[in-house]
Amino acid sequence: KMINPELQLLQRFEKDSKWFHSNTDLLRKNGFMGKIVAIKEGKVISSGENMDIVIQSVEKQRENPQFIFMEFVHPAGFTLLL
Numbered sequence: 001k002m003i004n005p006e007l008q009l010l011q012r013f014e015k016d017s018k019w020f021h022s023n024t025d026l027l028r029k030n031g032f033m034g035k036i037v038a039i040k041e042g043k044v045i046s047s048g049e050n051m052d053i054v055i056q057s058v059e060k061q062r063e064n065p066q067f068i069f070m071e072f073v074h075p076a077g078f079t080l081l082l
Contacts (some may be wrong), residue, residue: 013067015041015042016041016068016069017069017071018035019039020071024073027038027044028076032044032047032073033073033075034046034075035047035072036050036051036070036072037051037070038054038058038065038069038072039069045057045063045068055070
């Protein structure tokens with residue numbers, strides 16, 4: 001049975017979101033603290049100081065930024081209050 005490509009992208013996005021949240025400490029240790037990272041299939045495919053730089057880099061890799069998980073790596077102990 002064929003899986004809808006949009007559904008596949010959504011599932012990958014969700015997996016990458018989970019990967020990011022369970023590997024934030026590792027990302028901090030690897031020099032990504034204070035940067036935006038783009039994650040694809042559990043790997044950082046781009047990072048930068050601002051979203052524009054990251055989006056341009058992702059586009060150069062022929063990826064659609066809308067379907068790539070991107071998030072800011074906050075310092076340890078940072079709490080986002082919603």
